[in-house]
Amino acid sequence: MTVTAELTVLVPRGTDGTLTTAARRVLTKIESVRTVHDVAHAGFRPRATDIAVDVVAELTVAEARDREAIAVALGNGFGVRAVTVTAVEADR
Numbered sequence: 001m002t003v004t005a006e007l008t009v010l011v012p013r014g015t016d017g018t019l020t021t022a023a024r025r026v027l028t029k030i031e032s033v034r035t036v037h038d039v040a041h042a043g044f045r046p047r048a049t050d051i052a053v054d055v056v057a058e059l060t061v062a063e064a065r066d067r068e069a070i071a072v073a074l075g076n077g078f079g080v081r082a083v084t085v086t087a088v089e090a091d092r
Contacts, residue, residue: 001060001061001062001063001064001070001088001089001090001091002037002058002059002060002061002088002089002091003058003059003060003061003070003085003087003088003089004056004057004058004059004085004086004087005056005057005059005070005071005074005083005084005085005086006042006054006055006056006082006083006084006086007023007027007054007055007056007057007074007080007082007083007084008052008053008054008055008080008081008082009023009026009027009052009053009055009077009079009080009081010026010047010050010051010052010053010079010080010081011023011025011026011050011051011053011079012049012050012051013046013049013050013051018041019041019044019051019053020039020040020041020053020055022053023039023041023053023055023057024036024039024057026077026078026079026080027039027055027057027059027077029077029078030073030074030076030077030078030080031073031076031077032061032062032064032070032073032074032076032077033059033060033061033074033077034059034060034061034062035059035060036057036058036059037057037058037059037060038057038058039055039056039057039058040055040056040057041053041054041055042054042055042056052081056086059074060091061073061074067085067088070085070088071083071084071085
């Protein structure tokens with residue numbers, strides 16, 4: 001399934017590259033994510049030891065029953081703090 005989701009992910013301070021690249025790395029490590037197609041930076045908030053990065057991402061994920069199940073699976077990823085699934089499309 002291909003999904004579009006709004007997520008907040010935590011990236012370490014001093015990470016290499018851009019915040020968008022760092023957020024992409026966090027997303028690729030989520031167990032249910034098969035492919036990260038696109039990540040758009042939507043904002044950030046510096047914190048004591050990391051940076052909370054808001055992104056809109058298009059992802060291919062493992063099969064799930066519904067939006068809520070997809071959001072839970074994404075939210076179980078390390079460093080993921082908030083998830084709103086905005087679109088779901090079955091793979092053809």
